Amino acid sequence: MVQVADRELEMRDIEIPAVGADEGLLRVQACGLCGSDVEQYAGGTVSRGLGSYPMIPGHEPVGVIEAVGAAAGARWGVRVGDRVALEPHLSCGACANCLAGRYHLCRILRPSGISSYGYLPMEFGHGLWGGYASHIHLHPRSVLHRLPDSLPLKLATMYQAIAGGVRWSVYLPETALGDTVLVQGCGQRGLGAVIACREAGVSRIIVTGLARDAFKLDLALALGAQHAIVADREDTVARVLQITGGRGADVVVDLAPGAPQTVSHAIDAVKVGGTVVLAGLKGGRAASIDTDRVIFKEIALRGAFSQGWQAYEQALRILDENRHDLARLKTHEFPLAQAAHAIGILAGDVPGEEGICLSLYP
Ligand SMILES: [Zn+2]
Ligand SMILES: [Zn+2]
Missing domain, CATH: 3.90.180.10 (Medium-chain alcohol dehydrogenases, catalytic domain)
Known part of the structure; x- marks a missing residue:
């Protein structure tokens, strides 16, 4: 074609x-x-x-x-x-x-x-x-x-979505056992991030999506996320602060496509000294962010493009084990x-x- x-x-x-x-x-x-x-x-x-x-x-x-x-x-x-x-x-x-x-x-x-x-x-x-x-x-x-011999084709074609989750939500932010991770966006990459966070021993996974994404948010919860926030109905930052006792998330992964305001939500919802990974393209729309907050909170802000060898290998293992x-x-x-x-x-x-x-x- x-x-x-x-x-x-x-x-x-x-x-x-x-x-x-x-x-x-x-x-x-x-x-x-x-x-x-x-x-x-x-x-x-x-x-x-x-x-x-x-x-x-x-x-x-x-x-x-x-x-x-x-x-x-x-x-x-x-x-x-x-x-x-x-x-x-x-x-x-x-x-x-x-x-x-x-x-x-x-x-x-x-x-x-x-x-x-x-x-x-x-x-x-x-x-x-x-x-x-x-x-x-x-x-x-x-x-x-x-490909592992036992990996069915139906699952194998998802290697890039899972590998994205592995690199963007675990490798780049150096997510550790017991962390709280906010995943903004619940498409295939957001769900890949939920799966990677489960594999990495994250204790609390919070996922955001829009009201029209209800079926994806439900799947995120079924895959092991603890909280789903409907971003066009609720205040994402307030919910995250409430869930984390005012501390904020250790890591925020922004995968929301097209919506630049989620970048400032990420900066407000991450903890002092936390890491924000930006991997959701905004279609050229510029995000307006308060850089003073990035400085005062000493936030690590990382762009993430693509997956890489190690993430692909882990994705294929995760797909093959299919837990x-x-x-x-x-x-x-x-x-x-x-x-x-x-x-x-x-x-x-x-x-x-x-x-x-x-x-x-x-
Ligand atoms: Zn792709
Ligand atoms: Zn080269």
Whole structure:
């Protein structure tokens, strides 16, 4: 499925290129969708100058190695027939960001635009860069994760949502046993954060969402959050202070999309010396924050973009162990031809449908 314009996908037959010694070919089994797919479909990638049409979307694919060159197979540790999840980012491995472990911020392979599966335009290289397809041609710099044999496909496609929770709510804020964590936003990433916090031994998880997200807030509670705050009906900061005896949360993770005011809620709801992680994109809308409060409270404010190797490995373990009945997050699976419909459900635009984690299969 090729995106040819804003809100326009079309099915095309594209010849699969030959696989060189340093490359591979992935037969896509399924591709997960997230809020970035909604934004990309609406035209956000091109309007922000990060890509151009035509492109094949889909940055959360899992599949089977159909072919692999000798050098690539040795480097990736995979053989034909292995099931893998693909990390979206392509990096050079040699620049300052790569060497510092921030390979997801590498800009060398494509200085303007996103160097990521699902976002590279078809004019770049061989063009088969997206998970909305039967096959992805694997670049030499691809990063793959072997899937545990026992992990069902239905769960495997949620690896990026869970990995986001692991990095943003546990690794980056250095969340510790017994902490109180406020998770702002209850979409797939917010629920991923709830699951990661459970795994990390967080004692109190507080989740916020909107009144229309009632089904997601209910799921957050079922997954082990202790408190759900309806942010458009209640005062989030007052509730958090009440729950924590006036102290505030040890960690606040802002995953709320589009709403800049949640950033100032985070600063008010976090404890003195606490950490706020910002991972919810606001679509370019600037947040107005009281920086004096950040100073007086000595708050650590961290931006978080993407997940990273260790978080993906932990996500696949969590999905495979499945101690939280994670199939509850997987609301829809559609054939590739229904990609636009699936994106509409995820965007909340289809009456009567409540989507959290969705995937497409070719
Ligand atoms: Zn995504
Ligand atoms: Zn690099």
